[in-house]
Amino acid sequence: MDVNAAVAAVAGTAGLCTGVIAMLAFRWSERELKKATRASVRPESNAGLPGGVDTVLSVLSSSAVVLDESDGVVKASSAAYALGLVRGGRLAVDAMLQMARDTRRDGEIRQVELELPRRGTGRGDALAVSARVAPLGSRLVLLLVEDLTESRRIEAVRRDFVANVSHELKTPTGALSLLSEAVLEASDDREAVERFAGRMQIEATRLTNLVQELIDLSRVQNDDPLEDAEAVRVDELVAEAIDRCRQPAGSKEITMASGGTHDLSVWGNRGQLAAALGNLVENAVNYSPARTRVGIAVRRVTGQGRPLIELAVTDQGIGISEKDRDRVFERFYRVDPARSRATGGTGLGLAIVKHVAASHGGEVTVWSSEGQGSTFTLRLPETGTVRDRTSAGGPLLVNGDDEGPFATATFEPFPAPEALP
Template sequence: MDVNAAVAALAAIAGVCTGVIAMLAFRWSERDQAKPTRTSLHTDAVLPPGVDTVLSVLRSSAVVLDESDSVVKASSAAYALGLVRGGKLAVEPMLNMARDTRRDGEIRQVELDLPRRGTGRVEALAVSARVAPLGSRLVLLLVEDLTEARRIEAVRRDFVANVSHELKTPTGALSLLSEAVMDASDDPEAVTRFAGRMQIEATRLTNLVQELIDLSRVQNDDPLEDSEPVRVDELVAEAIDRSRHTASTKQITMAAGGAADLYVWGSRGQLAAALGNLVENAVNYSPARTRVGIAARRVAAPGGDLIEIAVTDQGIGISEKDRERVFERFYRVDPARSRATGGTGLGLAIVKHVAASHGGEVTVWSTEGQGSTFTLRLPEAGAARGRRAADTGYASGDYAGDDFDDDTFTDGADGGFDDADRPENRPENRSEDRRGDRDGGHPDDDHRADDHSRGDAAGGRGRVGGGRSAAAPAPATSAPTSELMTEPLIAPEVLP
């Protein structure tokens, strides 16, 4: 065979190979185009006219099966729920329903709990599945996620049960006490004693109803109607005044300090109630002859400066398991102590919702037997930043009963509340990874409660929207206000 013939033969073979490769590539391309996508509902020629349009507007997850149980059409939500894998319906009960419906044409519905795939979470996914025939050959499966609806229903049931229990206790006590008063009508001392108990139970009932109203008010999503720049030092003074009598009775020293001339934007009544609840809880849960500190500071944040108001006590502390639930409605760390102090179990729930409605948050640091620090973090009202500290009309000082002594506060050595007194700053509670004043460090996340925790450690009382306005004490004469506030009580280890 000559060279030309060999070249011609090789060219012919190459041409045949090229044609075969091109044909295979075309077939592969057609097959890839026929595959369903997860990003949207994909069309298919076997669907009856108009079905694709209807399914595309449904909020439910949609899956269409053919007579061989293969997925003809599936929505992105169906893939996200894990209903479809490998072109097949992955949930056996739903697949059995589809086969039964294909056989007899009956519409079927069932509620199922599906495991969450790949999340490591224990709770199941609650869904409602409905199967209906679609033409003569196809079956339509619609799946609705009921997880959130069930959670809300469980919260509602728990709330109703808790409210019923909380209302039953004082009303039952009032009924028994009224009978005791009638039976002791000839004993003036007994009548007086029972009447005093009736007054206590009536007050507890009034507080509970009022806090239910307050909680309902702050839980709505309506914008704050009475928003205004609110001076933080006035809120602190009002909170201290509200708990002054209880603190004096227990010989608890209340120290206020931090940065001056801080303003937040919001409802004065709601903010006063929230801070008042925190201070009241700190006093109620502190042993006699201890200290409660309230301090504020400004911190930089990407979305704008924040104001942090910390309330620190040297009380019984909160265990780790209780910190996860401390902001729940009606949750009490110590039910017996809460009842003794008149707590309703709603105080911290109100604080949480007030903070959220003002675009902020509340967090907690605590160690059992050492004390707790609750931090209210709110956006700053920037329009008020340029005022002089001396014009605030409020100096940081030491509140013990009716005494006010700024000299005591300045160094913390004579009864004031300084950083060394804070439970988280004691040597036995410091951890090596805290960063200190240099960079505004803060404790690791395991030193604070989860941001989604809810409840009430002490159930402080307060009227949202109707806080009592206290006259701010006059500035101290021993030192300018600005000098007194140069050493914040808030430790960087606690407030990131």
């Protein structure tokens, strides 16, 4: 009996020791596994970085990557990850990796400009970057990458703008030069002189309009319209736009009408707002056939959680094709260049409208159908207390002049809801 009890006690003690050993072994293996997991998730390490380098890299605007002697990433900034330079603890751009190896071998600083594909965006354009590699201590290499994409885009816009301006200025100035020579040669022919002088006046007017619109565009882009802002009555803007186009509309027997909500006001630069609405109405008249109608409708809407004033300019003109709608607000872009030159258009009017709308916290959009006309809608933040005179339902009652092509009419300038952009 005593022998059996002793055997049982020894067996129990052995089992307890085995359990303790197994538990300790499990804890140790679990701890080692966690260490290995952390190492695989966070491949970069600051070990071996010279003092202060980590702090300097954290405040650099450029993307920074530090590589060790085995091309492993010791340190990488968040911007480097955002650009896709580092993936899986390795430098993902082969050209930069080769630069780093060459610099590690001979210690020379290298710099190159590259184009990198945009990863995961689905966009076809590339990132333009400038990469600079320099040795960092005896075994590390520092890579600095500057994103040049935006500066390249701005430079391209500036270059295209200068080229377009040069071309647009060359056309009327060249015509004036030729016409002046023709006048000199036909000095004894009164009829020819009068004809050439008339053409010279047309080209001079076109040149004057172009220069003035260039000045207006520059002013809109550089000036802050809210510095000299005031409450501007929308009724006055509409009346001024109609008066501005009275003569060309009358010559084409185009009926102009306005209507909607009265006594509204917007906050901004009166001159810029008048120019923007005037450009929209002038375009509508220029691109409309004779004996059609152009309307300006005003109403209050709600957008982005705030009240907006919506001015819609509608015509029954030639319309705009789908491929051209996204580009009509670009500088010097013309849907029909031949027609624009015939009407004296410069291709800057809608660009000015876009900049005015954006600088006033609004927007401009376009709805159009070829052969049916277009509706350009300018939306601006409302200001002040207003009174809505528009009755619910029914067409908008519009008021024009008492006689001629501007006579009072009933007009529905807004397209059907399903046609709105």
